[in-house]
Amino acid sequence: MKILVGYKRVVDYNVRIQVKPDGTGVVTDGVKLSANPFDDIALEEALRLREKGVADEVVVVGIGPADLTAHLRNGLAMGANRAIHVQTADAVSPLTAARTLLKLVEKEQPGLVILGKQAIDDDANQTGQMLAALWDRPQATFAGKVEIADGKAKVTREVDAGLEVIEADLPAVITTDLRLNEPRFIKLPDIMKAKSKPIDVIELGSLGVETADHIKTTHYAAPPKRSKGVMVKDAAELVAALKQKGLL
Amino acid sequence: MTKILVIAEHLGGKLNGSTARAVSAAAAVKPDAIDVIVLSDAPDAVAAEAAKIDGVSKVLTVARAENAQSLAAVYAPQIVKAAAGYTHVFAPSTTFGKDLAPRVAALLGVSQVSDVMTVEDPHTFKRPIYAGNAIVTVEVDASSIVVATIRTASWPAAASNGSAPIEAISVDAALPSHTRFVELQQGKSDRPDLQGAPKVVSGGRGVGSKENFEIIYKFADKIGAAVGASRAAVDAGYVPNEMQVGQTGKIIAPELYIAVGISGAIQHLTGIKDAGTIVAINKDGEAPIFEIADIGLVGDLFKILPDLEASLG
Numbered sequence: 001m002k003i004l005v006g007y008k009r010v011v012d013y014n015v016r017i018q019v020k021p022d023g024t025g026v027v028t029d030g031v032k033l034s035a036n037p038f039d040d041i042a043l044e045e046a047l048r049l050r051e052k053g054v055a056d057e058v059v060v061v062g063i064g065p066a067d068l069t070a071h072l073r074n075g076l077a078m079g080a081n082r083a084i085h086v087q088t089a090d091a092v093s094p095l096t097a098a099r100t101l102l103k104l105v106e107k108e109q110p111g112l113v114i115l116g117k118q119a120i121d122d123d124a125n126q127t128g129q130m131l132a133a134l135w136d137r138p139q140a141t142f143a144g145k146v147e148i149a150d151g152k153a154k155v156t157r158e159v160d161a162g163l164e165v166i167e168a169d170l171p172a173v174i175t176t177d178l179r180l181n182e183p184r185f186i187k188l189p190d191i192m193k194a195k196s197k198p199i200d201v202i203e204l205g206s207l208g209v210e211t212a213d214h215i216k217t218t219h220y221a222a223p224p225k226r227s228k229g230v231m232v233k234d235a236a237e238l239v240a241a242l243k244q245k246g247l248l
Numbered sequence: 249m250t251k252i253l254v255i256a257e258h259l260g261g262k263l264n265g266s267t268a269r270a271v272s273a274a275a276a277v278k279p280d281a282i283d284v285i286v287l288s289d290a291p292d293a294v295a296a297e298a299a300k301i302d303g304v305s306k307v308l309t310v311a312r313a314e315n316a317q318s319l320a321a322v323y324a325p326q327i328v329k330a331a332a333g334y335t336h337v338f339a340p341s342t343t344f345g346k347d348l349a350p351r352v353a354a355l356l357g358v359s360q361v362s363d364v365m366t367v368e369d370p371h372t373f374k375r376p377i378y379a380g381n382a383i384v385t386v387e388v389d390a391s392s393i394v395v396a397t398i399r400t401a402s403w404p405a406a407a408s409n410g411s412a413p414i415e416a417i418s419v420d421a422a423l424p425s426h427t428r429f430v431e432l433q434q435g436k437s438d439r440p441d442l443q444g445a446p447k448v449v450s451g452g453r454g455v456g457s458k459e460n461f462e463i464i465y466k467f468a469d470k471i472g473a474a475v476g477a478s479r480a481a482v483d484a485g486y487v488p489n490e491m492q493v494g495q496t497g498k499i500i501a502p503e504l505y506i507a508v509g510i511s512g513a514i515q516h517l518t519g520i521k522d523a524g525t526i527v528a529i530n531k532d533g534e535a536p537i538f539e540i541a542d543i544g545l546v547g548d549l550f551k552i553l554p555d556l557e558a559s560l561g
Contacts, residue, residue, distance in 0.1 A: 017381040026382050094350070095359040122377050124362050125346050129320065130354035138321055138427040141347045144489065154430070159343040160443065160498065161259055162434035162490045166319070169426040178479070178496055179489065214392040215359050219385040223376070226521070229542035235555030238527065238545050247447075247504045247525055248471060248560065 001111035001170075003046040004104065005080065006097075006128075007060040008036040009071040010121040019222045026220060035074060038116025041176040044183040045146060046114050047079045054148045057081045059108065063100055065089050069199060076194035077186045083197070088204035094122075095212035098130035103207045105135060110171060112153070117142050117175040128175035138168030141175045250279035250370055252336040255327060256286045256298050256307075257318075257344045263297040265444040266340030268405035270398040271301050274338050275406065276367040281305040284412075285330055287323050289316040300408040307414045317429035318344055324351040325421040331356065331393065335370070341397035341499075342443070353395035361386055361396040375399070379495045380518045400443065401501035401522045435488050439465075442491065445474035448502040448523075450493055451486070452478035452516075454509020454530060454549060458486045464508060467553045470560060476500070478510045494519035509549050512537025529553075 011017065012032040019026055035043075046058045060075035062068045063086040072083040086100055105113060118125035132139035140146075140155035144163065147154040148170070157164045158177045232238045242248040252274040257264040267284065274282045283306045284298045291309035298307045308330065314322050327348070331337050337352060339345030341363045353360040366374040371388045373396065388394050442448060449471070451464040461481075468475045476493040477486065493500055494516040501522035508529045510516060517540055520526060528541035529549055538544045545552060 011378070017378040019382050026378065093359045095354060095357075098354060120379065123379065124360070126350035126353070126360050126362065129347065129350035132321070133324060133351040133354035136424070138424075139347070139351065140427075141320075142343060157343075158489050159347075159432075160490060162432060162488065164432045165430040167428045167430050172426075179483070212357075212359050214389045215361060216387045217384045218372075218387050221383045221385075223380055223383050223521070226526070226540045226542075228539065229526075229544060231538075231544045231546070234545070234547075235552050236559050238543060239556060239559040241543050242504070242525075242527070245525060 001055045002057045002059065002108060003049060003055045004101070004108060004110040004113045005039070005043045005046045005058060005060050005075070006101065006113075006115040007039050007043060007062050007072065007075045008116070008119050009033050009062065009064060009068060010036045010119050013037055013120055019220045023219045023221060033071070035071065036116050036119045038118060038120070038176050038178070040183040041178065041180050042114040042116050043075055043078055043080060044181045045176060047184075048181065049148060055112070059084060059110070061086065061101065061104060063088060063092050063097055063204065072199055073194050074186060076197040076199070077190040078184065079190070081197065083199040085199055085201045086204050086207070087201055093212050093215065094124045094126035095130055096209065097127045098134055099209045099212070100204060100207060101127070101131045102134045103209060105131070112148070112170060113173045115173065115175050117177055128173050132173040135173070138172040139175070140166055140168050140172060142177045143174050144177050144179050146174060146180065250277060250336070251281045251283070251334045252277060252279045252338055253331055253334040254282060254284045255337065255339040255345065255348065256284050256294060257340055257342060258286065258288065258294040261290070261293045263294050264340070264342070264344070265405055265441070266342050266345070266400045267298060268301050268408070269400040269403040270338045270340045271303055271406045272403040273364055273367060273398040274336070275303040277336065277370050279336070279370070283308055285310065285327065287315040287318070287326060289313050295414045299412040299414055300410050302407045302410045304410055304412040306412055309414060309416045310419055311416065314423050318348070319427050319429060320348040320351045321427040322423050323348055324355055325423060326419045327352045328355045329419040329421045330417065334393065336394040336396065339397050341399050345397045349395055349397050356393055356395060358392050358395055361388060361394065363399040364396050365399050365402040370394075379514060380521060399499065401499045405444070435490060439468065440472070440474040442474045442476050442493070443498055443500060446503045447471055447473035448476050448493075448500060448504070449473045449506045449508060450476035450478065450510060451481055451508050452510030453480040453484060455481060455486060461486050463550065463553050467557060470557050473504075473506070478513070478516050507537050507541070508553065510537055511535045512540070
């Protein structure tokens with residue numbers, strides 16, 4: 001079985017995001033970029049399934065500008081067999097990403113597609129569900145545990161009410177939650193090895209994808225700040241302060 | 249004509265409070281009609297609750313055996329059929345809505361507006377990105393149907409004084425059998441629901457162990473609060489995942505939030521930004537939680553919580 005893994009590049013999760021003063025975007029110049037943490041988890045899960053013998057090939061997919069290749073090399077260094085770089089200079093909406101992935105799915109015929117549940121830049125949380133819808137296949141979002149056997153995926157999902165277990169026929173789309181696994185670190189020899197692994201570069205325009213641009217972002221703003229509060233010295237003072245606010 | 253279809257979230261024959269919050273957001277659009285749709289094998293009790301929500305014009309029910317569990321792959325084709333004639337489809341931004349709404353949007357051929365915080369006009373919304381570190385204004389094409397999830401912490405629950413009519417409808421949609429529900433593992437609790445509770449007490453890594461968490465439960469029960477936890481406490485196995493508050497857990501807006509032994513990682517703060525009053529109790533006076541707390545108390549939680557209980561009598 002082949003597994004396709006979405007591998008998006010985002011502003012590193014440790015970076016404190018600053019909104020540009022003119023409200024046209026966030027500052028990304030000179031900011032550290034890394035793999036979306038949920039996508040690292042997706043890749044790790046795919047690699048573990050390959051190591052268990054459930055899968056025989058793991059393909060990482062990125063959609064983005066020419067310099068995304070270096071990022072995809074990290075996915076190869078982590079252990080993916082090969083990479084597909086769908087090249088575009090434009091920002092890509094979740095629906096466009098899903099339509100693009102569908103084209104690759106039709107070509108590659110994977111048994112499983114694993115994506116992060118959301119990217120930590122736009123926090124959209126849409127692409128996996130959209131791909132599953134367009135592909136007319138099962139979706140198992142927010143996965144905390146994945147078991148594959150007999151052409152089926154048994155997935156434990158982290159939902160608001162607790163843990164939901166569903167069973168999905170393959171092929172299917174799984175999106176990862178934080179507790180699914182802890183991604184491995186990339187070792188130096190793996191970086192060297194990754195240099196000889198193949199990366200297919202495809203122009204987005206050549207895939208015949210109808211881009212979806214129904215939603216335009218017109219303004220960026222910093223969130224309202226909470227003002228710094230007061231310190232109390234003991235439990236009695238705290239109770240008095242809360243009673244004064246009518247909260248106890 | 250602006251007509252909004254709100255997808256009801258429910259479990260075990262009870263309407264989830266997130267639905268009334270999504271109705272509040274729908275009302276902010278000032279539409280001509282807000283209809284709530286209930287998909288279930290036995291929708292009557294849930295529909296009766298939904299009919300009471302202020303501002304609801306009509307409740308639509310789709311009763312099918314396949315709707316016994318809320319599987320997105322099963323619900324989505326039915327919502328798509330039912331959405332004909334509507335200008336907007338709203339769902340709460342809970343794990344239920346986040347799972348379902350994008351599947352609906354894709355089938356309708358549109359992108360989705362995730363986590364609506366404010367409604368500027370029927371096609372313009374504000375939503376958070378970068379874990380709430382930036383707020384963007386987005387405009388949806390006037391000619392497109394708007395599919396959106398509603399950030400429940402940003403909206404009050406609409407009151408329940410209404411009496412909207414209930415109408416059973418049938419939708420002609422082929423339903424897949426490729427996805428099947430197995431089970432739901434739920435922590436049993438008599439405490440208030442974390443997402444809707446006016447008071448929440450959360451514990452973090454500073455609590456130290458699963459056993460020590462009893463002190464959090466005990467204090468929460470004393471003041472009638474729901475109990476939450478930081479990601480660190482969940483990852484350490486002190487409490488189950490459904491108690492996690494933060495960017496990747498639950499985003500909540502109680503009137504009173506008491507953070508106990510929580511340092512205040514940005515991921516956690518994202519989940520509590522809209523709380524009315526934030527109280528922080530931590531032994532480290534330099535902890536980031538004190539930057540956003542309205543009231544801070546530096547000290548040993550194992551001494552302070554019993555003191556608080558004693559002060560409350």
